[in-house]
Amino acid sequence: MAAHPDVVVVGAGVVGAACAEALTAAGLRVTVLDRGAPASGTTAAGEGNVLVSDKEPGPELVLAQHSLRRWRVLLPALREELGPELAEVEWDAKGGLVVATTAAGAGSLTAFAAAQRQAGVRAEQLAPDRVGELEPLLTPGITAAVHYPEDAQLHPVLAATTLLAAVRARGGAVRAGVAALGLRRAAGGAVSAVVTSAGDLPTAAVVNACGPWAGAFATAAGAPITVLPRRGVVLVTGPLPPGTVRHKVYDADYVGAVASGDADLQTSAVVESTRAGTVLVGSSRQRVGFDDTIRVAVLRELARKAVALFPVLADVPVQRAYGGFRPYAPDHLPVIGPDPRVAGLWHVTGHEGAGIGLAAATGQLLAELLTGAEPHVDPTPFRVDRPAVLTGAEVRA
Structure with a gap:
């Protein structure tokens, strides 16, 4: 890519891939980084569950219901865009x-x-x-x-690689074996680049989609969270x-x-x-x-x-x-949104075992918030600055 990316997504698991797909669908230039191979961490160890059955009424269930509907629309659309060879995820609406x-x-x-x-x-x-x-x-x-x-199942690695294939097809980049080590910040404190094992990558927005390692990256970025x-x-x-x-x-x-x-x-x-x-x-x-x-x-x-x-x-x-x-996350809710302490830093993590099922709606919500579009679900319960996410992290930092 000749131009620097508008957004760098750190983490090429299914949640990071869903964020990158939704951002490219919104017209942004995106680079995805992962210190290992795409979908080789938490995603590879998942069962592929897309569930509403295990969630009590509340914000996570609402997100799950939207995500289920989103998967049903997104997967056929990606199959049409990419072709069946690049978009097979073994979707099974088994119940x-x-x-x-x-x-x-x-x-x-x-x-x-x-x-x-x-x-x-x-x-x-x-x-x-x-x-x-x-x-x-x-x-x-x-x-x-x-x-x-309504419960369904898909192949988690195939789902992530399909989403990343869409990112590449739209001009984005996926860089495996590149570790994100921290951030560079401009004079006013906003993000100006990601520090990586392959050198600095200029950008104005970074998405921390590092899964269980999101707390470590957040600390390296100067904005610790409890994950x-x-x-x-x-x-x-x-x-x-x-x-x-x-x-x-x-x-x-x-x-x-x-x-x-x-x-x-x-x-x-x-x-x-x-x-x-x-x-x-x-x-x-x-x-x-x-x-x-x-x-x-x-x-x-x-x-x-x-x-x-x-x-x-x-x-x-x-x-x-x-x-x-x-x-x-200690309050059992995903973390989705901007960091209030560092302009340009976004966190998308904390889904625990529901990341595969929640990924489609999570990516859509992140893209809506980052671009200023009307969010399809209320983002307030997932905000970064809630006590369960910030309190202990700030003390440890």
Whole structure:
């Protein structure tokens, strides 16, 4: 590119890629930087969930609902723009099934689904004796079940690379293996360049989309925020016959684990198939810093809970296990917006395990805010200058 970029996006995961795509769609010149390969960090360790089923009524659910609608429009448009070879993301509108196996869990799930319906979510209560119509191999010990037909899945790496392909097609640049080290600022304090491992890159706007490493980049940029890594692990089975698991199926206690701020290990049964025929088994959440050790005890707990839901999995071989770090904000809301301390610095992070599902609306919102367009959702709950994001970070800095 002959001219310097209007915006530099730091981080080529699915959230950074969605921001870059939306910015180029708005006519801006964009360069995306990543210290590694695109989509090789948190995105590569994701399951590809596009969910409304796990979110209680509130700002994150609103963002998820808009993102679901946005993915459904954006993906066909990118396929038309780029062609099928560059825009295949393995979208699967499989729907979700949330189940309870205790009387207490049944009451909680029923109340949760009722509140979601009031917020516009399609949450269809099923009698326990009808669950087998959707999942014939599910345990018969179900006390309550809710079907979420809007839930979907895509391949997270393919989604990110498709978004980045659109950036390149519109004249943008994606530079892998280039680390962003900090910012240069003009005399008035505004951003003038990104300091990188390959030299300074002049620009007037920088988007911090570094996922769980966003706190470190924010500190290097002189504007610390509280975003912490939260470790998650997934088991992958060998290929199974089609129809073994037909939906994304999880136990109702998954919702509580998502909303918890506890640093200790939490696990809940989450089971879903992939287009390749394997079954993904999760989920775990644990704050252990950036320790990437795969702990056998965690894998055993995941396997035990999955078999409790699907007894057929008891004799299925595990092909591999993988883990990743998710960007966690203490109040469980994404961080999307301008930094009030450094003109030209924007933060887009804190989505934890929902980044893939929320990415489409997040990118659109970031582009709207940066260009001054009318935002499609209220950005206030996601602002950078809320206490949960700034207070602890300012003290540590």
